[in-house]
Amino acid sequence: xxxxxxxxxxxxxxxxxxxxxxxxxxxxxxxxxxxxxxxxxxxxxxxxxxxxxxxxxxxxxxxxxxxxxxxxxxxxxxxxxxxxxxxxxxxxxxxxxxxxxxxxxxxxxxxxxxxxxxxxxxxxxxxxxxxxxxxxxxxxxxxxxxxxxxxxxxxxxxxxxxxxxxxxxxxxxxxxxxxxxxxxxxxxxxxxxxxxxxxxxxxxxxxxxxxxxxxxxxxxxxxxxxxxxxxxxxxxxxxxxxxxxxxxxxxxxxxxxxxxxxxxxxxxxxxxxxxxxxxxxxxxxxxxxxxxxxxxxxxxxxxxxxxxxxxxxxxxxxxxxxxxxxxxxxxxxxxxxxxxxxxxxxxxxxxxxxxxxxxxxxxxxxxxxxxxxxxxxxxx
Numbered sequence: 001x002x003x004x005x006x007x008x009x010x011x012x013x014x015x016x017x018x019x020x021x022x023x024x025x026x027x028x029x030x031x032x033x034x035x036x037x038x039x040x041x042x043x044x045x046x047x048x049x050x051x052x053x054x055x056x057x058x059x060x061x062x063x064x065x066x067x068x069x070x071x072x073x074x075x076x077x078x079x080x081x082x083x084x085x086x087x088x089x090x091x092x093x094x095x096x097x098x099x100x101x102x103x104x105x106x107x108x109x110x111x112x113x114x115x116x117x118x119x120x121x122x123x124x125x126x127x128x129x130x131x132x133x134x135x136x137x138x139x140x141x142x143x144x145x146x147x148x149x150x151x152x153x154x155x156x157x158x159x160x161x162x163x164x165x166x167x168x169x170x171x172x173x174x175x176x177x178x179x180x181x182x183x184x185x186x187x188x189x190x191x192x193x194x195x196x197x198x199x200x201x202x203x204x205x206x207x208x209x210x211x212x213x214x215x216x217x218x219x220x221x222x223x224x225x226x227x228x229x230x231x232x233x234x235x236x237x238x239x240x241x242x243x244x245x246x247x248x249x250x251x252x253x254x255x256x257x258x259x260x261x262x263x264x265x266x267x268x269x270x271x272x273x274x275x276x277x278x279x280x281x282x283x284x285x286x287x288x289x290x291x292x293x294x295x296x297x298x299x300x301x302x303x304x305x306x307x308x309x310x311x312x313x314x315x316x317x318x319x320x321x322x323x324x325x326x327x328x329x330x331x332x333x334x335x336x337x338x339x340x341x342x343x344x345x346x347x348x349x350x351x352x353x354x355x356x357x358x359x360x361x362x363x364x365x366x367x368x369x370x371x372x373x374x375x376x377x378x379x380x
Contacts, residue, residue: 040225041309047165047202048228048310051126052345053375054089055082056315058353060112061093061132069099069108074116078351079123081362085377090125091314091347092116093132093173096151097144106154114158117167128204128347129155130170136186138178145186148172149193156197169194170204170230170314174211180219183208191224204312206230211314213296217303229304230314233335235296236287238280240331243322250277254322258331260288290334294341301342313339315349320356329370332357336374348375 059065059073074090082090092113099109113129120127131151136144152169159167171190175183187205194201205227207215213231221229234240236258241247243254252269268281286292297313304311316335318328332348339346349355352362357375360366367377 044202044226044228045310047168048312048345050165051089051128051168051228051312051347052339053087054091054126054128054345054347055087056091056093056130056347056350057116058093058350060109061095061130062353063095063098063133069104069112072115073112074119076119076123078362079119079125081364082351083123083125084364085367085375087348088126089128089347090116090120091128091130091170093130095133096131097134097147100147100151106151110155110158113155121163121166126166126168128168128170130173130204132173134172135176136172136178136183137176138182141182141186145189148186148190152190152194153197156194156201159201160198164200164202168202168204168228172205173314174206174232175208177209180208180215184219184222188222191222191227195224200226203227204230204314206232206314213300216311217300221307221309228310228312230312231300232315233297233313234316234318235293236280236284238277238284239288239323239327240318242319244319248275250275250280253277253281255324256284256288256327257324258288258327258334259290260285290338293334294338297338297342297344301344311344313344313346316346317349317355317357319354321354325359325368326370328357329368329374332371333374336376 057074057078059068059071062068074092079090094109094113096106096109100106117127131148134144134148136148148171152171155169171187171194175186191203191205194203203224203226205222206229207213207219209215211230211232213233216229216231221227238251238253239256239258241251242256244251249271252271253266254269255264255266257264262285265284268278272278272281280287300311316332318331320328336346348357352358356362357371358366359368372378
């Protein structure tokens with residue numbers, strides 16, 4: 001029998017309407033805090049998480065090494081060691097443009113990349129192929145973008161039917177400081193060209209000014225759902241690059257501890273005066289600590305939440321020539337802890353060159369107790 005609703009008191013009508021509005025508000029809050037992404041973007045989120053914990057192996061980016069292509073820069077013993085230490089992904093920077101300028105056939109470079117890929121498959125590592133050391137800028141944008149596209153389309157053809165969950169394309173490492181629109185246009189054109197060949201590959205892409213996280217937070221995402229956005233983290237720069245002569249006099253001051261310790265803080269090197277290094281020196285008492293590391297990473301995390309896109313810390317680490325061993329351990333541990341707290345995957349720079357975590361050749365025997373602790377390794 002149909003209920004006669006005309007006899008429900010007026011106040012009950014109001015109560016029913018308020019209940020409906022309340023339920024709608026609750027539903028909106030749930031949707032806001034737990035957004036449902038398009039399936040492709042969710043795939044990018046899942047794949048980003050699969051890249052944590054990663055490390056760069058940089059032999060194919062060593063433009064100063066004339067024997068790079070004649071050596072096996074990644075061997076089975078390397079992956080056995082890294083697997084034991086808990087790493088899960090390999091970032092492979094490749095100086096494609098350099099080899100092209102030297103007349104080296106791309107196929108010769110790809111042979112080395114494929115050797116690395118076969119080892120990664122054998123030992124269950126993800127592989128990121130990274131286009132390293134390009135000179136794209138506001139003036140040469142048209143030519144260089146086309147050159148990059150030619151390289152990537154060849155790579156895409158080679159790997160189009162292989163392991164979309166396991167091979168990633170990092171489209172261009174550390175774009176130079178340039179007009180943001182120029183870089184966005186270049187990135188869009190590179191991505192679009194590859195998409196015509198490989199519709200489902202996940203790309204890694206950063207902002208200009210050397211994959212600056214600050215530039216990234218001023219950027220807008222590409223109109224592509226399958227992208228992981230990259231930033232590099234070397235904050236505080238005064239610590240991570242102390243004594244790095246390729247950066248110039250601003251890094252002349254050495255002996256910088258992490259975290260900041262007034263009693264152990266050195267006098268500024270006169271060469272650094274009047275450079276950005278002096279400003280960094282003067283504010284290190286504020287920047288040189290674990291809390292500052294977390295605060296800065298939260299900036300880029302908020303950007304990723306704003307756009308609902310996955311991010312990854314594509315490089316972090318410290319130059320090992322001048323920084324104290326204990327300080328380097330504390331720094332690596334602080335960055336990793338902050339990345340974990342914010343659920344941001346991270347890739348360490350690097351395996352066996354001047355940012356290496358080892359004291360000598362890669363071997364557990366050359367991994368200090370404090371660094372074992374920093375990377376979360378426990379010898380059982």
